[in-house]
Amino acid sequence: MQHLEELKQQIRDRLPALDLVIGWEAGFDPLRATPLFMRQPDDVDRLIIGPQCVHNLATHLTGLKGRKIGIVVKGCDSRTIVELLQEKLINREDLVVFGVPCSGVVSVGKIGRKMGSLDYVEGVEFSADSVTVASEGVQNSFALEEVAADKCGRCQYNTPLLFDVLVGEPRPGDVVDDYADVATFEEQPLEARMNHWLEAMDRCVRCYACRNACPMCVCRDHCVAQSRDPHWMTQEDTVENKLLFQIIHTMHLAGRCTECGECERSCPMSIPLLLLRRKMNKEIDALFDYRAGTRIDATPPLLSFKVEEEKINERGW
């Protein structure tokens, strides 16, 4: 990564005025990066950028509100920051955003399915459009496109929408996202759709990784999944309870979800959670012409109204 040194220098320059800067470092193997919290100049040496830097680091911001934070963001992550700022969940003056134009991140899940096993990855090499993975004596190359996260295939925001420092060349995002995946899923009969969710939610272990990884789930100890007053959900291991939680999460994210995909990525049971969020966003976009995290001065649609709604057909009875 030719821009890594430049990014490191920018971070070092600004670190003295900040409590910490959040970026990525190599994880337990070279395919998996992990968040890096840089407090000392030495920490900056461990920084990496590349297609393995999948985490949306903005998830950490609300927990650090009130401190001076620097953060490295890809385009999609920057949408989350826009949304957080818009909802006043973080303060702009406490934030230094280091933007990196992005050409996509890998889905470890996809690579895992292709390789068969990914228990320990010995080596990874990235080129401009491919990735070579060596694991347990087997070596395979894949086109980046083929193993990229689904969200990257429809990404319109490769260049961060907001930044204080931009490292690298801006990249145009010229793809159109027409929510074709949602439409395809909805071609099935209703019964098949429900059965799909029953099957999927039956696997859920209620670990709440999906919620904890979500940058817009900011309620912490007051999350309805665990609050007793009101007692929305029981602790029972029933499929209807688990489905209810995902609907709650989706509803609470209506008009706010920036589709970073962290819920789905963090789910240990590979439940396709993003589809529910995207369905919600599709309808919000159709009704209110609004995509979360794209306009800093907008109000989320469900926190506002128009006396005459243009696109709501008030069914006359």
Add this chain to the structure above:
Amino acid sequence: MSAVDATELRIVGFLCNWCSYGGADTAGVGRFQQPTDLRIIRVPCSGRIDPLFVVKSLINGADGVLVSGCHPRDCHYSEGNFYARRRLEVLKKFLPILGIDHRRFEYTWVSASEGQKWKTVVSTFTEHIHQLGPAPKINREALVLARTLAAKAV
């Protein structure tokens, strides 16, 4: 008019205190004939209705859910129903991905003086729900059934 009539389905109605609850009362005082499937829950304002009230009802076995509030611009709290309108519309559009028939949920506006309109709303909605029949269950039994059917198909 027995409450345990076997042909009854379970319909939950969330009615705002200031208009639709009054409208239902007016219909009652006027002795209009109405179906008896609806169980009414009175809420202060349609803006008080968390879409999750509706979802939770549907997941826990309601065959239909009806929400009714004051007409837009006539809200007792000025704007509660404007917010409700957005949320409820979004909810209605969201249900299909879950495999829940969106016709099992409706929202509308009935004022306190519209006893006749309330009768029409409740009769029409109940009729629609009867056409749809009992809602498919969302529980372990349904899951087991789905698996059995899937296994047979192979």
